[in-house]
Amino acid sequence: MFQIVNHGIPSEVITALQKAGKEFFELPQMEKEVYAKPADSKSIEGYGSKLQKEVEGKKGWVDHLFHCICPPSAINYHYWPKNPPSYRTVNVEYSKWVQEVGQKLLSLLSLGLGVEKNELKDSLGGDELKYLLKINYYPPCPRPDLALGVPAHTDMSAITILVPNDVQGLQVFRDDHWFNIDYIPNALVIHIGDQLEILSNGKYKSVLHRTTVNKEMTRMSWPVFLEPPSELAIGPLPKLINERNPPKYQKKKYCDYAYCKLNKISQ
Numbered sequence: 446m447f448q449i450v451n452h453g454i455p456s457e458v459i460t461a462l463q464k465a466g467k468e469f470f471e472l473p474q475m476e477k478e479v480y481a482k483p484a485d486s487k488s489i490e491g492y493g494s495k496l497q498k499e500v501e502g503k504k505g506w507v508d509h510l511f512h513c514i515c516p517p518s519a520i521n522y523h524y525w526p527k528n529p530p531s532y533r534t535v536n537v538e539y540s541k542w543v544q545e546v547g548q549k550l551l552s553l554l555s556l557g558l559g560v561e562k563n564e565l566k567d568s569l570g571g572d573e574l575k576y577l578l579k580i581n582y583y584p585p586c587p588r589p590d591l592a593l594g595v596p597a598h599t600d601m602s603a604i605t606i607l608v609p610n611d612v613q614g615l616q617v618f619r620d621d622h623w624f625n626i627d628y629i630p631n632a633l634v635i636h637i638g639d640q641l642e643i644l645s646n647g648k649y650k651s652v653l654h655r656t657t658v659n660k661e662m663t664r665m666s667w668p669v670f671l672e673p674p675s676e677l678a679i680g681p682l683p684k685l686i687n688e689r690n691p692p693k694y695q696k697k698k699y700c701d702y703a704y705c706k707l708n709k710i711s712q
Contacts, residue, residue, distance in 0.1 A: 446617050446652040448632040454542040456631050459608055461535040462667060468529040470508060470582040480510065480524050490524045506592040506658045508582040514540040514669070515576040543606055544576060547671050550604060550635065558645055560684050568644055568682060569603050569673045577670045583614065586658040594656030601706050602670035605636035612664035618653040640673060643694040646681035675700035
């Protein structure tokens with residue numbers, strides 16, 4: 446996990462994204478439920494809540510909204526709120542900028558592996574690479590010691606590009622300890638995800654992280670997950686495999702990987 450500044454996204458674009466998201470979550474519950482994920486849906490898109498739900502022995506304490514922002518063929522505007530009225534405009538604008546950041550990151554990470562700069566992007570689906578936005582909303586919690594925002598996990602995605610607000614809560618696990626991630630104004634927090642660990646054959650490591658909640662202040666975050674198409678098989682890059690570096694991961698369709706991960710099936 447690392448943070449980047451001078452990423453090129455104008456501060457006013459990030460501010461507008463945060464403002465629209467905050468206004469949505471401050472709407473009455475019935476208005477938010479209009480965008481709820483259907484109970485029988487296989488997609489994760491839509492509004493949902495884990496407030497007061499039991500999560501690893503603690504109360505869950507987060508509302509969320511998922512929807513795809515790229516490519517156009519994957520977008521379902523049913524899950525894009527119409528209120529506030531600015532929501533669609535600011536998300537379309539942010540989508541343009543975050544795609545540029547995503548492509549730069551994948552290019553640099555490819556070069557870091559000693560392969561061509563387009564190698565990772567092409568292996569993740571090229572122009573079909575999905576950008577999935579999630580807004581997390583953690584309201585003030587009267588007993589933070591008994592609650593958890595999101596339990597410890599690694600992201601299924603290739604990389605995650607996250608916009609935080611100024612309320613601390615993100616933690617990363619390293620050397621048997623949990624460390625707080627400091628807030629840096631206008632910085633983006635970057636998570637290496639499972640698919641990048643697989644493609645790099647373990648050179649890049651998926652980061653274990655979690656979120657805590659605050660007694661007095663609302664914490665929010667806007668992660669964008671870069672995911673391959675569901676039917677695309679992901680495995681170690683062939684250019685990285687040789688006798689001294691055999692494959693450490695099985696090649697698998699992303700949809701199958703996601704199913705196993707969500708259902709805690711060993712893989």
